Amino acid sequence: MPPVTPPPGAAFDPSLPYALHPQVALRPESFGALAYHFGTRRLSFLKSRTLLQVVESLADQPSGLEACRVAGVAPDELHAYEQALATLAESGMICERVA
Amino acid sequence: MSNIAPGAGTRLVDRFERGLDAPICLTWELTYACNLACVHCLSSSGRRDPGELSTDECKALIDEFERMQIFYVNIGGGEPTIRSDFWELVDYATEHHVGVKFSTNGSRITPEVATRLAASDYVDVQISLDGATAEVNDAVRGPGSFATAVTAMERLAAAGFTGFKLSVVVTRHNVGQLDDFKAIADRYQAQLRLTRLRPSGRGADVWDELHPTAAQQRQLYDWLVLRGEDVLTGDSFFHLAGYGDALPGLNLCGAGRVVCLVDPVGDVYACPFAIHDEFLAGNVRSNGGFAEVWRASDLFLELRAPQSAGACGSCGHYDACRGGCMAAKFFTGLPLDGPDPECVLGHGEHALDARGGTETPRPSPDHSSRPRTVPVALGASRTGTSREVVVTTPDHRPDRSCDEHPLAGFVPAPGTTLP
Numbered sequence: 001m002p003p004v005t006p007p008p009g010a011a012f013d014p015s016l017p018y019a020l021h022p023q024v025a026l027r028p029e030s031f032g033a034l035a036y037h038f039g040t041r042r043l044s045f046l047k048s049r050t051l052l053q054v055v056e057s058l059a060d061q062p063s064g065l066e067a068c069r070v071a072g073v074a075p076d077e078l079h080a081y082e083q084a085l086a087t088l089a090e091s092g093m094i095c096e097r098v099a
Numbered sequence: 100m101s102n103i104a105p106g107a108g109t110r111l112v113d114r115f116e117r118g119l120d121a122p123i124c125l126t127w128e129l130t131y132a133c134n135l136a137c138v139h140c141l142s143s144s145g146r147r148d149p150g151e152l153s154t155d156e157c158k159a160l161i162d163e164f165e166r167m168q169i170f171y172v173n174i175g176g177g178e179p180t181i182r183s184d185f186w187e188l189v190d191y192a193t194e195h196h197v198g199v200k201f202s203t204n205g206s207r208i209t210p211e212v213a214t215r216l217a218a219s220d221y222v223d224v225q226i227s228l229d230g231a232t233a234e235v236n237d238a239v240r241g242p243g244s245f246a247t248a249v250t251a252m253e254r255l256a257a258a259g260f261t262g263f264k265l266s267v268v269v270t271r272h273n274v275g276q277l278d279d280f281k282a283i284a285d286r287y288q289a290q291l292r293l294t295r296l297r298p299s300g301r302g303a304d305v306w307d308e309l310h311p312t313a314a315q316q317r318q319l320y321d322w323l324v325l326r327g328e329d330v331l332t333g334d335s336f337f338h339l340a341g342y343g344d345a346l347p348g349l350n351l352c353g354a355g356r357v358v359c360l361v362d363p364v365g366d367v368y369a370c371p372f373a374i375h376d377e378f379l380a381g382n383v384r385s386n387g388g389f390a391e392v393w394r395a396s397d398l399f400l401e402l403r404a405p406q407s408a409g410a411c412g413s414c415g416h417y418d419a420c421r422g423g424c425m426a427a428k429f430f431t432g433l434p435l436d437g438p439d440p441e442c443v444l445g446h447g448e449h450a451l452d453a454r455g456g457t458e459t460p461r462p463s464p465d466h467s468s469r470p471r472t473v474p475v476a477l478g479a480s481r482t483g484t485s486r487e488v489v490v491t492t493p494d495h496r497p498d499r500s501c502d503e504h505p506l507a508g509f510v511p512a513p514g515t516t517l518p
Binding site for chain 1: 114223
């Protein structure tokens with residue numbers, strides 16, 4: 001099967017609802033988690049346990065920002081986490097969902 | 100591959116060197132049987148081993164991979180498609196959330212198989228080709244193998260399978276064809292993957308004659324840097340990081356830390372290039388199964404402990420190349436805590452010279468079809484056709500001082516281009 005190319009520049013908007021892409025598997029690790037996209041066959045490393053929590057809770061939260069808050073991301077760390085989510089959105093690991 | 104890193108923290112490479120609970124990916128050689136007899140075969144394949152895992156044992160192993168959340172397995176051999184249960188096992192793996200990438204010489208990629216592969220989300224294919232021309236390829240992989248691989252790629256492309264891998268082992272004779280390989284990959288909408296020639300398996304017999312020269316290594320590095328993530332390398336060339344910028348990838352030896360090899364009889368080795376008792380961690384048929392071997396074998400625990408930089412400790416490039424490839428050192432008779440035989444600073448060459456007449460370790464086990472036959476192209480005529488002869492080589496390794504290897508002095512003639 002042709003690997004799915006993520007839509008170029010899928011911009012991340014923290015106010016929108018997101019979810020893990022259905023073809024992505026997460027494996028928790030001591031440093032955070034590995035994420036593998038079966039469509040693009042790309043591997044990503046989530047470098048903190050908190051980020052794993054954020055990503056896991058995306059589907060249940062009304063927005064990316066809310067998922068960060070619920071996972072306990074401190075305000076001064078918020079920017080870094082939004083960046084991380086933006087990178088995941090760009091590579092198709094997470095995608096916008098219809099609320 | 101990307102690192103999603105909020106804030107600073109321990110470098111991932113350091114985490115990986117201490118090992119993970121399960122491999123990131125794993126190579127699984129399904130059979131030692133092969134219809135080819137490539138001169139550099141890592142696993143010395145040819146004949147099936149009577150002790151190879153049964154269909155049920157393979158399925159039980161896949162169940163274990165699923166429990167360990169191993170995302171995908173790289174299936175190889177031998178020629179894995181020769182197993183009569185090959186497709187059954189591929190289906191079983193993907194149904195159990197274990198993705199499959201399999202390596203093949205293409206001989207069994209019929210139009211029907213290509214169509215079937217194109218329809219699957221979880222199966223990737225890697226076609227092996229070691230020359231961008233029939234002359235260069237067939238001298239290493241055997242007569243007709245170039246045409247077979249090209250036919251397989253045509254069929255995959257015709258079936259709409261894009262993004263499959265064209266996998267090339269870089270040698271002294273094909274390193275000048277990198278642009279041609281890229282053009283072939285582009286023609287079939289495939290992705291080019293280059294890997295390093297290791298002195299493993301039968302590769303030990305031909306490494307001296309086939310490994311790229313120092314100048315060629317530099318040329319390869321520059322080419323790879325230029326191409327960036329456009330060309331895959333399976334982290335193969337991290338020993339070249341000493342030239343300057345690291346190449347894309349983890350740039351570490353993942354043996355027993357993030358990768359390993361399961362061979363056709365269930366033996367677990369530290370990596371696909373280290374099929375030797377020295378790197379044997381255990382067997383999947385043992386009580387604790389694969390998981391126990393991965394988590395608790397003495398060998399793997401040792402590999403995950405801090406490694407000594409040894410003779411490389413005073414070198415400013417050690418952080419970049421980490422001393423290079425363990426298997427390459429071992430099979431060329433070099434100490435594991437010294438330079439890689441292809442060290443970019445030339446320390447490996449000095450170390451090789453200093454070995455004198457020391458015996459190098461013989462690869463074990465050996466499933467080569469006997470007698471070992473090595474096709475040698477005798478050069479192309481003006482019409483581009485080449486004569487092939489079959490040379491029978493002795494089973495024992497020729498002395499290093501002896502220059503009688505069938506590939507010694509072989510320089511492929513300028514070849515025909517693809518149709």
